[in-house]
Amino acid sequence: MSRQANRGTESKKMSSELFTLTYGALVTQLCKDYENDEDVNKQLDKILFSHFLPRGYNIGVRLIEDFLARSNVGRCHDFRETADVIAKVAFKMYLGITPSITNWSPAGDEFSLILENNPLVDFVELPDNHSSLIYSNLLCGVLRGALEMVQMAVEAKFVQDTLKGDGVTEIRMRFIRRIEDNLPAGEE
Amino acid sequence: MADAALFEFLHTEMVAELWAHHSDPGPGVSAGPRGESGGATTGQKMSLCVLEGMGFRVGQALGERLPQETLAFREELDVLKFLCKDLWVAVFQKQMDSLRTNHQGTYVLQDNSFPLLIRMASGLQYLEEAPKFLTFTCGLLRGTLSTLGIKSLVTASVASLPTCKFQVVIQKT
Numbered sequence: 001m002s003r004q005a006n007r008g009t010e011s012k013k014m015s016s017e018l019f020t021l022t023y024g025a026l027v028t029q030l031c032k033d034y035e036n037d038e039d040v041n042k043q044l045d046k047i048l049f050s051h052f053l054p055r056g057y058n059i060g061v062r063l064i065e066d067f068l069a070r071s072n073v074g075r076c077h078d079f080r081e082t083a084d085v086i087a088k089v090a091f092k093m094y095l096g097i098t099p100s101i102t103n104w105s106p107a108g109d110e111f112s113l114i115l116e117n118n119p120l121v122d123f124v125e126l127p128d129n130h131s132s133l134i135y136s137n138l139l140c141g142v143l144r145g146a147l148e149m150v151q152m153a154v155e156a157k158f159v160q161d162t163l164k165g166d167g168v169t170e171i172r173m174r175f176i177r178r179i180e181d182n183l184p185a186g187e188e
Numbered sequence: 189m190a191d192a193a194l195f196e197f198l199h200t201e202m203v204a205e206l207w208a209h210h211s212d213p214g215p216g217v218s219a220g221p222r223g224e225s226g227g228a229t230t231g232q233k234m235s236l237c238v239l240e241g242m243g244f245r246v247g248q249a250l251g252e253r254l255p256q257e258t259l260a261f262r263e264e265l266d267v268l269k270f271l272c273k274d275l276w277v278a279v280f281q282k283q284m285d286s287l288r289t290n291h292q293g294t295y296v297l298q299d300n301s302f303p304l305l306i307r308m309a310s311g312l313q314y315l316e317e318a319p320k321f322l323t324f325t326c327g328l329l330r331g332t333l334s335t336l337g338i339k340s341l342v343t344a345s346v347a348s349l350p351t352c353k354f355q356v357v358i359q360k361t
Contacts, residue, residue: 017250019190022198025242025243025245028245059194093191094190094193138198
């Protein structure tokens with residue numbers, strides 16, 4: 001898929017593509033490292049998974065500070081507020097898209113983020129033998145790391161991906177528990 | 189449209205891979221049995237060479253997205269100026285601070301507050317680690333130059349954070 005660079009915004013375009021290109025180069029490199037080893041191909045998803053989740057987590061841990069400093073959002077009182085902030089503020093700020101929030105569980109502890117397009121895969125075509133879900137797994141790590149820093153233990157996973165041929169990209173978020181601050185006795 | 193912070197954070201993680209402990213620290217993909225399971229990473233370590241190569245690919249891709257008019261540079265110096273202004277602004281939201289040349293194919297590009305170093309330290313602390321944070325960008329410059337039809341060697345040096353210099357030596361074939 002080729003893109004015509006708009007003269008006036010070419011600089012901005014390059015800037016926005018830098019992240020997706022770099023991420024793509026990273027995945028390509030990882031795939032290359034293993035492409036000659038038949039046994040490993042089966043484990044590739046697991047290897048990529050083990051690579052990206054903790055790295056994504058590290059990014060999330062730092063990203064949340066950047067986000068809080070720039071966005072001026074206050075503390076979220078419940079998971080619904082959190083969902084709103086993630087979709088309407090965070091995704092907009094970092095990826096320029098606003099996913100929709102759907103499929104709330106009756107208990108209010110799970111929801112889905114629906115992305116019309118997966119921003120990480122703008123220029124990507126995966127070879128047949130690599131699972132596309134794992135490609136975007138960095139995002140799940142980022143979400144988990146960021147929310148842990150604001151005292152929320154969550155699980156994030158891709159349940160649909162346009163790269164895999166699904167109609168939309170869907171991230172399922174599940175609230176596990178609140179993480180209590182470990183303050184020494186007598187301090188609050 | 190991805191925010192600049194995302195690239196910075198991802199870059200930090202990629203550089204961190206250089207220090208990552210691998211259970212099988214072989215030089216490349218090994219044909220032997222994999223004893224590890226569940227989360228252990230095996231195979232080729234991230235290396236400076238690999239990091240530079242990734243920067244190169246990204247630089248090439250960025251170069252390919254430029255409109256045709258931009259590519260009609262009359263002189264080599266114009267290309268370097270383009271790197272210092274347009275490319276640097278697109279990637280780092282600022283221009284290169286100085287460009288010097290000996291007019292014989294060697295250029296020194298100096299950035300007095302390189303964004304990938306700025307969060308680290310100021311002065312001489314972490315001087316030894318600093319070059320690792322420049323490798324990807326060296327590749328990026330080399331890659332963009334390559335798309336613009338110029339073969340080069342790009343190296344970087346740091347005397348004092350966050351100032352760094354990129355040395356571009358044009359290769360005449």
